[in-house]
Amino acid sequence: MTILFYIAAAVAVLATLLVVTRRNLVHALLYLVVSLFAVAVVFYTLGAPFVAALEVIVYAGAIMMLFVFAVMLLNLQAASPPRVPWTAWVGPAVLVGVLLAEVIYALTIETQPLAGAEVGATAVSEALYGPYVLAVELASMLLLAALVAATHVAARAREDQTAASVERGRAVLHGQGTASEPGVIVEEGDA
């Protein structure tokens, strides 16, 4: 079981590295999916099968789909941004390397073996609807807020607004017209 953990960990790390370094956007996203699958396996080894399943379904399934849709929507093809010299990586690499070193050093001072008992889906669901019931409600409100925000941002501008009506809006300000008169849909630039 521990070997499986280390293999999955290695895969995950490698995949994430590739996500970050690939020029091509779609390739990057695909490597991200691979990394998520690797993490799901790690979860399994850590005795959290329910979460592993969720990782695959929600993360890999839903969120990555969003990414792919977005890429498709913005029809970016492989239009990769100008080749950034690898030297651009030095600054962040150093900074992050130091961060990583600090955390790893701290963690390697003494190690405790994991309890090993597997925490199944039942235990999670009991906790979920036990002490964390309020949190679930809050999570739902979180998703509602995200829903409203996303639809508002992504939706077209108000259909009845045209250039003319904008002028009329300004006229209103100088006291010549009324505010509630509807206008015509403003054609946004191509999607």
Place this chain on the structure above:
Amino acid sequence: MLSLLWLIPALPAAGFVLLVLLNRRLGRAGAAWIGAGSVGLSMLAALLVCGSFIVSPPAGDACRQVLWTWMDVAGFTPAIGFYLDAVSVVWVLVITVVGFLIHLYSTEHMEHDEGFTRFFTYLNLFVFSMLVLVLADNLLLLYLGWEGVGLCSYLLIAFWQKDPQNVYSGRKAFIVTRVGDTALIAGLFLLLTQLGTLEIQPLLRAAEQTWAPDSTVAVVAALLILGGAVGKSAQVPLQTWLPDAMAGPSPVSALIHAATMVTAGVYLIARTTPLFELAGDARLAVALVGIVTLLIAGFSALVQHDLKRALAYSTISQIGYMILALGVSGWEAGVFHFGTHAFFKALLFLGAGVVIEALAGEHDIFKMGGLARKLPAVFVTFTVGAAALAALPFVTNGFYSKDLVISTTLGTADGNVWLYVGSILGAFVTTLYSFRLVWVVFFGEAHTEVTRRPRWRQTMPLWVLAVFSIITGFLWLPAWIGAFHPLEDFLDTALPPIEWTGRYAHFAESAGAAFVIILIVYGGIFLSYLLWVPWRRGTHAFAASPVVRPLAAFWLGGWGFDWLYERVFVRPVKWFAHWARHDLVDYVVDGIAWVNLAGWRTLSAGQTGRLRSYVAVAGFGVVLVLAVVVLR
């Protein structure tokens, strides 16, 4: 009758206030009547009060009249009160009599001046301040009068304020005298702290009781008072302002810079004799100041071209004699010489005023000449004054007072030969320059035309002063002539009598010493006649010769004091003021402001607007903190 004492200073004060309030609506005549009138009334009051004081002296030979307590702070309670004793009687009489005569003279002399009312306003204020000075019963009120006269001398020197040079002379006078006043006020603080009060008589009693003779505090107190006197009486080292003070009108020079104000220092030392009796070294210092001043001023007077500057240096020299007399504990001799000097010096200045006015403002004596016939009255009175100045034996009052002073320099315990020789030399030089003026101004051929004739209001004071210059001498005949010395007996009530206890006391009192002076005076007169009448060209050539000319120039400039003070005091202050005029501390303040601005510039440059730099800064912050955590 003594209860009217407060009236003497009150009248000129009332005159001053009236003139200030009614300034616009008062014509010349009105101003003249109020101005001269108030001083005249004050003279009458003075005569009445002093007369009754002399005739029936009050208990303790002094009377004190307190109007109200000036202030009452922590046991220090100076009062606005007047104290009259023998010394202040002499001064009051001189001030009021000479003052009134000069006011009368001024009504005509200043007739054509557009600041006529303003002139009398300042004069009245001066007379009030001078009377307060001499009548004050405590040193703080004395200091009030002291600074009041300083102010009036500034206002009157700078009276013709259109010409910046006059204003500069006025400022110079006020500032130099103020330097002296600083020493005086320091003396006041010392006396107040050590003796608890500033009222003169109790202060002197307390000093005599608590201070051991020649103790440091006594010497320091006396020296500080001397410092004040030196400033006001234009003695070395603070004498540079008096020659420049001649920029003022002649009556001002006569009243302030001859008769009254410049002798305030003498009055102060005479008033505080016990302090000087306690401090032997201080008396020596006084004597030295006196002798040095009289010589320097004498030689300077010898070479002056300007009539009034010559008289100014002569005044400094004569006051040097008074200070010298005080220095050798000849207190009464100093007072006597003040009395006589006031009359003949006022006479000389008024005469000079008439001469200058007659020659349409010409000051240079070598451009005058031959005025004896044109202005006979002035010639006679001026000559009497010059004779008194030169101490023409037996006839003039100057002889009796100067003879007494010179003999005290030899006769008293503090006297010594060097002082005597110096005073003799001084007497000789005085005779030379006084008669030089007479020969050069009134004899020889006339250079400028006489345009104005003085009328009675200017000549009458000259005659009165001439008479006084003669008769006041007889108030104190020397021992070898007769026993008639009412002035000495009168002054004994307030001042310690002169003790002829010096080594040569016998010779000093005898006719021998007087004979020496008589010889000196006659020799001087004859020599001056030769030099400036028959051998006039020779003297000019001699004065212009390469050897003598630099010496003459040095004397002309008042022995280089002005030159020295300009470099040592005036220039550094002016330079620093100019250099620091934008306030040095402001550079520090602006520097701090600049640092803040620099901080703003760098930080706002840091706000690049790019998202990745924001994340980098955040990341850097976290890494920094974690490093500290891990390493501690």
Place this chain on the structure above:
Amino acid sequence: MASVSLEHALILAAILFAIGFAGLLTRRNLIVVLACIEIMLNAAGLAFVAAGARWGQADGQVMFLFVLAMAGAEVAVGLAIAIRFRQSLKGLDVDDADRMRG
């Protein structure tokens, strides 16, 4: 099953987190930036699950669940804004968005 030590799991999470953070600092394409944020959140979730496993409680996994929800919300709104970003700044280069500075 049990011999995997907590620290190793946390180290793995730290590595993934670091890579995500590095990507965030370097990459200029908004979509990749959002992906990096997802990576970091996922790593944090992993850490939580590991911590939960150590104590044998379900709290870790519950927290992971909420992290998951939050990540989803974040991505949704992020991508919506990315669309707007492309229209207004004609491209997805994050560095172009520096009109406001100083």
Place this chain on the structure above:
Amino acid sequence: MILLWYILIPAVAAPLAWLAGRRSEVAARWIAVAGTAAPLALVAGQWIAAAGTLGETFAASGPGAAGLVAGSWIADLKTAWIESLGISFFLAADGLTLIMLLLTFALGLLAVLCSWRGITQRVGVFHLMVLWTVAGLAGVFLALDLFLFYFFFEMMLIPMYFLIAVWGHERRIYSAIKFFIFTQVSGLLMLVAIIALVFIHGRETGVYTFDFTQLLGTPMAASTAFLLMLGFFAAFAVKLPAWPLHTWLPDAHTDAPTAGSVLLAGVLIKIGAYGMLRFMVPLFPGAVAEFRTWALVLGVVGVIYGAVLAYAQSDMKRLVAYTSVSHMGFVLIGVFAWNELALQGVILQLVCHALSTGALFILVGGLQDRIHTRDLGKMGGLWQVAPRMGGTAMFFAMASLGLPGLGNFVAEFLILAGVWQVSEWAAVLGAVGLVFATVYALWMMQRAFQGEETHGLRFADLTKIETGIFASMIAALVLLGFWPQPLITTARQTVDGLQRMTAQSALAQPADPGEAAAAAAETETAGGDEGGAP
């Protein structure tokens, strides 16, 4: 209760003046006059009523420091304000406060009168600001709760800032912000010192209060006392202004409108001196004794530096401003001499300086309204053009150089006499300062009024209002010169109280000169010791 009126009347008159100003300027001006004249009358009434009790000092065996302070007020008013922070609304008045209130309202009135013609734009708001400053000033002098004192101390800044910034002259915004920052920084340092003091007192006695009477005599380590004293000293030294912290004054004065300058010179800088007398020295006598030599040095340098800088200025108003720095140098050395002579001198100097410098500012303001410049280079020979103005300028120039016969001399004499007992060199250098005062006063007179009239300036002499103002100030100065006793008796109880408060500390003096004289009279040899150096 009357104390509250002193603050309320100007405070209420302020918005009234603003509202009235929107319609008619004259109404605003008259309300402002009422807003200052009414409390002036009240204070005068209270002063006369209390004249009897003020005179005598405490019996020799008077109450101890704390007991004394509680009982010695003419009137006091104490109500709770912010209990949770231990702050109470505590007003109290004694002799010194009465004098200061008289000064505040008198100069407030003068400020309003002298800008009768000078200020034409936004008159309503102008008088709002003036009255607001006057209310703040009254509050400062009455406040006995340290927080209330700080509250009024800061509240005054805003209207004065607007007075300078809106109605000022050329560099008004720079000067206004400089004035604001200088006072604000030092004020905050004082606040920190106050709070530290409250905490030390709180830890000692368990009672957290800002009431000055209770904070008095809090025992603390000498070093902390010194630091706290420095906090207070910073605020008051900036306000005074003492030498290194004075650079805001010339700018603020030059660019403030006439009324602003009169209020600034007349009363605002007196808060520094008042604060030292009332709060700083009684609270930290030991620290003050330690700091005395330094303070004397600062004071003397201030006197001479101010005088020399005044001489160096070409802008007349800036010259007068530097004279204030010089005069306030005297106040500083007077306060730190801390014996009865010096303290009476300080209080007298505050009044006389307000009158003489206030008059000079009104004069310069009037001149600027007439010839639209303050540059001495462009003036000269104005005596011919306006003799009455020349005469008045001469009088007040004489007052500022300390001519005997005027109040300033009496004050400076008392201060220097008091300082002499503490250190001779400081008194001598102070007296030398007087010489420099003569230099700048006469130099100003020459460049402005004497000399030849070359610039062809023609303008009207003093108007009726101006003559009235100057006549009243001349009368006051001459009266104070010859009969300062009423003021001295009014302040005697306060001065004696202050002395008792610091009796135990190193600050107390060896016997006052009064007792020395009595000792001398009984022929007891006082010996020739050189002054009572502590």
Place this chain on the structure above:
Amino acid sequence: MTVTWGDLLTVSPLIALTLAAVAVMLAAAFFRSHALALGITLGGLAAAFGTLFVAASRAERDVTPLVRMDAYALLFIGLLAAAAAVVVLFSWGYLDRFRVHPEEYYVLLLTATLGGATLAASTHFASFFLGLEILSVSLYGLIVYAVYRDEAVEAAVKYLVLAGATSAFLVFGMALVYAQTGTMTAAGVSDLVAGLGDDVVATIGLVMLLVGIGFKLAVVPFHMWTPDVYEGAPAPVTAYVATVSKGAVFALLLRFLLPVSSDQGSTVFLALTAVAIASMVAGNLLALRQDNVKRILAYSSIAHLGYLLVAFLATGERAGLAVGFYLIAYFATTLAAFGVVTVLSPPDRDADRIDDYRGLGSRRPVPAAVFTVVLLSLAGMPLTMGFIGKFVIVTAGSGAALWAMVIVLVATSTIGLYYYTRLIVAMYVRRRDEAGPAATPLPAAPGGTLGVSVLGVLTLFLLVFGVYPQPLLRLVEHAVSVLPWP
């Protein structure tokens, strides 16, 4: 751990907000009317405010370990609801000009307030994290509300990416803390902080936790986003970001990290001191010569958070009082400040250039007067709440002998004077060289009357509690006494 009816009553304020948000959304679904949305939103906020008293009457406070509705939480929820109400009122006149539907704005506003309220009441990592994220996500929507404006999008992107990153740090921190201590409750964290000792991993976890909090409080080094987001977002939203989001997180900070101030030697304390000092200095210096009013207010808010941190780091109940009162003062002042910007904004852009304010005193006297009072309160001048606020903070700071920070506070607050008075001068004083009328006279904005009246109320609030703050102080004292002071 079942949730009883009683518990629901205790949590009723949160429920009220949730229902309000849903109600607005449903109403918008049927027919789009701005007035209706506004009505429901205000109703919801009023209901939340009302239910506070219901919750206050409840005896036990903890509802599931996540949330504790004690007096402290209720005070802050009330404050946040009030602030949200004020922002809503300002938004009424402001939103018409946008070419977007206004209804979603109110939903997001309500959900954001719900997030803030959860934060105020949270005592567990879960509620902490979820509250924070609800607030953040709602703010993403609100910041970019005027979608067609480039600055709004730019600001939203910056805010989103930084929020996401710092949330990741936050969660990672939480995980480490949980790994080391096994508890996720506020009490657990407090014990951890109190007895930190040499447990390096726990400290790293704590520091990473602070990163998340630091970002939301916009203290240095996480302050870089503030000026851009404040400038880009619509004025009412900026007001909301500057007050509710910072206030809620600070409330939580006081609950979780209370014992930090007891041990003045610990690393976390030193880190926070450095952050406080850096915020005060950078905040004031950055605003010195800034010409954009919104950016000035942004930098000044950074500085004010620095002042708040000083109070937080002081020990004892007095610190709680200082934090509480100063937050209320800061809320009122900032809301009024951005209210003025909202009221003055013309339709096409926000009134944030300094030239818009030149000569405002004569053109728009009431907003000018309000803005002057606001600036004086920010500067801490007497007669305003800012003065009492600064005084209370200096008292707390001096009481705990934090001399370094108090001196920096004194120095930097006077730098603040410079740019506050610079704005006042711009409004009232015409420079000698500036002839003629002000550069660009602002056209009158529609629906201004409601905004101006709200401004009036806020100014009154500032002045009344500036002169007589005792009732407010007593309220805060009662609320703060609930916390477990050492």
